[in-house]
Amino acid sequence: MKVAVLDSKGKETGRKVELSDDVFGIEPNNHAVYLDVKQYLAHQRQGTHKSKERAEIAGSTRKIKKQKGTGTARAGSIKSPIFKGGGRIFGPRPRDYQQKLNKNVKRLARKSALSIKNKEKAIVVVEDFNFESPKTKDFIQVLRSLGLENKKSLFVLGDSNNNVYLSSRNLKRSEVVINSELSTYKILNNNNIVLFEGALAGIESNLTK
Structure with a gap:
């Protein structure tokens, strides 16, 4: 599948890139998506909850x-x-919420999530750009040009770009990650996915190993 490449002003550059059907065009596996999102959310829990039992009062x-x-x-x-002030019966204790998940299942889940977004026509490819210095208003201008100013959006970079990352940090509805940080939860938790042209090779390489 070929997709037009846009510039940071939202205009077509006249070039197109090929999105791999093995990554962006598969039949989504909903169970794999569920398992990966469940693991991601579980890993966000600190597990430091604790209440005193009667022996500790x-x-x-x-x-x-x-x-x-x-x-x-x-x-x-x-x-x-x-009694008031007494210990708690079977209170919460510290625990580890980490869950194991097969790497192949995680890859399948991410490919499924990308395929869902691609089917919804919610994926945009832009040529790599940078800012002279970190400025939130410059990033807002990019969002406005792409029609994403009032939508939750995920920008996926090929390599670390400090100016772009810092420019987006104050915006609640936008997030910037590099291709190796891409997760099923982040893909599905945003309305639109903006892929930097330089990120495509890394995404396809990571998900087709």
């Missing part, structure tokens, strides 16, 4: 009232979970 260990004759239930410790 600071408090007197004396028996707070006699065993019989009070007309109420027995109670042996002020740290009991049934």
